[in-house]
Amino acid sequence: xxxxxxxxxxxxxxxxxxxxxxxxxxxxxxxxxxxxxxxxxxxxxxxxxxxxxxxxxxxxxxxxxxxxxxxxxxxxxxxxxxxxxxxxxxxxxxxxxxxxxxxxxxxxxxxxxxxxxxxxxxxxxxxxxxxxxxxxxxxxxxxxxxxxxxxxxxxxxxxxxxxxxxxxxxxxxxxxxxxxxxxxxxxxxxxxxxxxxxxxxxxxxxxxxxxxxxxxxxxxxxxxxxxxxxxxxxxxxxxxxxxxxxxxxxxxxxxxxxxxxxxxxxxxxxxxxxxxxxxxxxxxxxxxxxxxxxxxxxxxxxxxxxxxxxxxxxxxxxxxxxxxxxxxxxxxxxxxx
Ligand code: FAD
Ligand code: EPU
Numbered sequence: 518x519x520x521x522x523x524x525x526x527x528x529x530x531x532x533x534x535x536x537x538x539x540x541x542x543x544x545x546x547x548x549x550x551x552x553x554x555x556x557x558x559x560x561x562x563x564x565x566x567x568x569x570x571x572x573x574x575x576x577x578x579x580x581x582x583x584x585x586x587x588x589x590x591x592x593x594x595x596x597x598x599x600x601x602x603x604x605x606x607x608x609x610x611x612x613x614x615x616x617x618x619x620x621x622x623x624x625x626x627x628x629x630x631x632x633x634x635x636x637x638x639x640x641x642x643x644x645x646x647x648x649x650x651x652x653x654x655x656x657x658x659x660x661x662x663x664x665x666x667x668x669x670x671x672x673x674x675x676x677x678x679x680x681x682x683x684x685x686x687x688x689x690x691x692x693x694x695x696x697x698x699x700x701x702x703x704x705x706x707x708x709x710x711x712x713x714x715x716x717x718x719x720x721x722x723x724x725x726x727x728x729x730x731x732x733x734x735x736x737x738x739x740x741x742x743x744x745x746x747x748x749x750x751x752x753x754x755x756x757x758x759x760x761x762x763x764x765x766x767x768x769x770x771x772x773x774x775x776x777x778x779x780x781x782x783x784x785x786x787x788x789x790x791x792x793x794x795x796x797x798x799x800x801x802x803x804x805x806x807x808x809x810x811x812x813x814x815x816x817x818x819x820x821x822x823x824x825x826x827x828x829x830x831x832x833x834x835x836x837x838x839x840x841x842x843x844x845x846x847x848x849x850x851x852x853x854x
Pocket of ligand 2: 649756777791793
């Protein structure tokens, strides 16, 4: 059975800490709760949105509708061999608690994705990634309920159309599904991925290379650059790192020889948006209650009682400056509500 909460405060349900409320908030802890609620909702006029941990959204005002909060719990082993283990996880499980659980069990595959906020059900939507790993590397299946038909559906990895911070759930299926379970394939003798940034260096400080030390190294690096949402409201990277043609990058390199460039293929490269934003002079910048983090220019912060509009205003100023200076369009990663 689910409860419908009225005039519900969302300040603790969005990591930006924006002080807004929703007309109705509906936590659902089972698939049957979700279908039951959808059956009722189809006769209502008010809109519906899904909210997990609220770490990739920016509310620009109160939500005049229903917010469904999938809260399905549980980690179940569905397959196991000497080398691998497949686990099906409820959408409402906390992502980092799941990572910690895997590391404790010595199941490899998600350790580089330590300390990413949010819920398991959301991880496939933008194909969360960090330190050289993306969740697409370990997801085998995404289960969901279709909002219009209330039918159960599932998508195997190849059907999810995963890309950099992208999937079918952000495109064709946006707003059409409620993800209920995600299944992961983890390795008992994992090959570690240690090439990103200073991960290797940080690991040397800890000694032995094992899952627990990789997790600790990732946590140390992340804590040195990213603000803790409980202390400073933010949603991680506000923009995606732009992917541009190699020719354009070569021209930028003539003007800014120190520009970091990551090769994607022979035609395309990725540029760190944090570098562009810092170069444009926005690092540490404050605009009313909104600001740019002083240790990572890709992270916009709530300096106190910012409204969503103040954050957006700053984001648009940054986008304009980056177009003028580099002729590059920054796409927002955060979902604006
Ligand atoms: P929410 O913010 O609740 O929702 C995001 C979107 O998904 C919304 O559009 C929502 O409607 C939809 N949605 C949520 N749950 C469901 C569901 N069950 N079914 C259908 N739709 C749903 N991301 C990375 O990839 N890498 C990082 O390193 C990283 N670092 C971060 C660091 C910080 C400090 C913060 C605050 C964020 C960071 N993020 C990072 C972004 C964020 O953690 C991820 O995008 C995360 O997956 C969001 O999960 P959530 O449950 O909080 O999603
Ligand atoms: N940089 C600067 N100045 C800054 C920030 C970054 O010059 O203020 C440059 C530096 O050259 C640095 C490079 O950007 O070496 C990359 O920075 P970092 O390793 O911090 O990663 P990022 O590209 O800024 C991406 C993800 C993060 C993820 C990290 C680690 C995106 C949009 N962001 O950030 O994900 O944690 O890599 O893998 O791809 C998120 O999506 O919310 C998120 C935090």
